[in-house]
Amino acid sequence: MNLARQQTALLSLLKSGHFSDGEADPYIDLVAGSEHLVMLRQVILAWRFYDVQLHCPLTAALLKKRGTFEETVKAFAATPNLSAFPDQLAEAFLRRMSIQRDPFVAAVAKFELYMTKVKLGDGGEYTIDWPADPRVILRGLTQQTKLTASKSYRMRISRRYPGLAQVTAA
Amino acid sequence: MAEQKPSRHKSIKSVALGTTYEGRDPELLNHILPLVDYIEVTPDSLAEYRNGHAVIPDDAIRELEDIGSDAAIVLHGVGLSIGTFGGYSEDYLRMVDQLMERLDVTWHSEHLGYVNVDGQHIGTMLALPKTEEMLDMICERVGRIQQRYQVPFLLENIVHMLPDFPGDYTEAGFLNVLASRTGCGLILDVYNLECDAHNNEFCIESFLAELDMSHVREIHLAGGTMRGRFKLDVHSRATQESTVDLARQAAAAAPNLEVITYELLPEYVPKLGYAGIAGELTRLRKALTN
Numbered sequence: 001m002n003l004a005r006q007q008t009a010l011l012s013l014l015k016s017g018h019f020s021d022g023e024a025d026p027y028i029d030l031v032a033g034s035e036h037l038v039m040l041r042q043v044i045l046a047w048r049f050y051d052v053q054l055h056c057p058l059t060a061a062l063l064k065k066r067g068t069f070e071e072t073v074k075a076f077a078a079t080p081n082l083s084a085f086p087d088q089l090a091e092a093f094l095r096r097m098s099i100q101r102d103p104f105v106a107a108v109a110k111f112e113l114y115m116t117k118v119k120l121g122d123g124g125e126y127t128i129d130w131p132a133d134p135r136v137i138l139r140g141l142t143q144q145t146k147l148t149a150s151k152s153y154r155m156r157i158s159r160r161y162p163g164l165a166q167v168t169a170a
Numbered sequence: 171m172a173e174q175k176p177s178r179h180k181s182i183k184s185v186a187l188g189t190t191y192e193g194r195d196p197e198l199l200n201h202i203l204p205l206v207d208y209i210e211v212t213p214d215s216l217a218e219y220r221n222g223h224a225v226i227p228d229d230a231i232r233e234l235e236d237i238g239s240d241a242a243i244v245l246h247g248v249g250l251s252i253g254t255f256g257g258y259s260e261d262y263l264r265m266v267d268q269l270m271e272r273l274d275v276t277w278h279s280e281h282l283g284y285v286n287v288d289g290q291h292i293g294t295m296l297a298l299p300k301t302e303e304m305l306d307m308i309c310e311r312v313g314r315i316q317q318r319y320q321v322p323f324l325l326e327n328i329v330h331m332l333p334d335f336p337g338d339y340t341e342a343g344f345l346n347v348l349a350s351r352t353g354c355g356l357i358l359d360v361y362n363l364e365c366d367a368h369n370n371e372f373c374i375e376s377f378l379a380e381l382d383m384s385h386v387r388e389i390h391l392a393g394g395t396m397r398g399r400f401k402l403d404v405h406s407r408a409t410q411e412s413t414v415d416l417a418r419q420a421a422a423a424a425p426n427l428e429v430i431t432y433e434l435l436p437e438y439v440p441k442l443g444y445a446g447i448a449g450e451l452t453r454l455r456k457a458l459t460n
Contacts, residue, residue: 044293
């Protein structure tokens with residue numbers, strides 16, 4: 001078997017559970033039907049869960065509160081070109097979450113994304129529009145309280161603000 | 171109270187003890203340094219991603235420089251991907267370049283597997299098919315790596331997480347030819363052997379009988395977990411007695427063995443705790459190097 005094709009096929013099996021290029025291949029069929037592949041995909045996903053929880057704790061907490069954490073990370077893990085470096089992986093995840101329709105998820109993901117950038121020395125200023133008071137939302141992530149939209153707030157994140165952030169009612 | 175190391179590189183067979191240190195945990199370093207002779211550093215774990223490339227920050231290198239004569243340093247990477255058909259990772263070797271420039275590295279090593287395909291990280295590490303084509307490719311790459319650095323290069327047997335592709339060599343046969351053709355040393359990971367035995371009915375006894383143990387310079391051991399019926403190579407726990415026994419058996423047969431390394435992922439340091447890790451190292455020194 002051609003080595004390039006074999007490795008490409010295994011990559012596809014790990015990412016999606018499927019591979020087909022129109023050619024029959026007993027080895028790829030063996031792997032595709034193996035319990036090894038099922039287990040290995042579960043292990044890879046478990047590490048993605050771990051990485052996201054560790055490096056994006058607020059967004060992860062909100063997704064768990066929404067009951068969508070696992071399906072969201074699973075969909076993310078299936079995307080191509082994910083970095084092996086956890087900080088890069090986290091940034092890619094937060095970028096994806098920051099364009100979610102759910103305004104709470106989008107705002108919290110942007111908060112984690114921009115805060116990380118600024119803490120690492122980024123000199124820019126970033127703006128986040130929140131569907132409610134961000135202090136209440138962020139406190140509520142670890143509590144049983146329901147998050148509801150109220151008055152809009154605007155947050156600016158920059159090194160020039162004490163605590164790196166300034167919040168104003170919009 | 172943890173037992174202090176007697177002196178560097180000393181034991182009944184002059185076998186030293188090493189362990190993993192992934193940087194930025196000075197308290198862990200304070201706990202392990204008095205107990206080991208070697209520190210195993212994974213370049214990938216120290217790195218940060220800047221402008222599209224992995225770079226090891228200066229503070230991380232300085233911390234390793236400070237180890238000085240308290241322990242020898244060996245590099246043990248995960249990102250080289252020596253078996254990727256499209257070529258190994260130059261990004262990884264640039265990290266090794268950085269460390270080699272600043273540190274007195276005893277040797278560097280990698281896994282006999284691959285983590286990248288078509289420029290993508292596969293999310294795990296896969297074993298190589300033991301074919302002539304693969305052997306030729308790996309030998310040529312090992313030669314290039316050996317020319318690049320002035321210290322020995324070692325390769326490690328990894329777990330077989332997927333069914334094996336039918337090859338031209340046995341596992342041990344492949345390692346024997348690779349090591350004799352290139353002169354590279356071997357790391358024998360005995361916990362990986364146990365995982366393969368448990369998951370794939372791999373025969374450790376036949377493997378050890380066939381392997382030319384004179385190439386083995388380092389032995390790795392670790393403790394992991396079960397997931398369903400599978401034993402996982404996750405480096406998350408203290409070692410089991412069976413793993414220590416196997417390491418002892420392998421060490422007795424390896425005339426050029428220099429160090430036995432206990433590996434633990436940084437993610438699991440809080441679970442074992444500093445005192446727990448120190449206790450494990452003390453236990454291993456007693457069991458393996460005395």
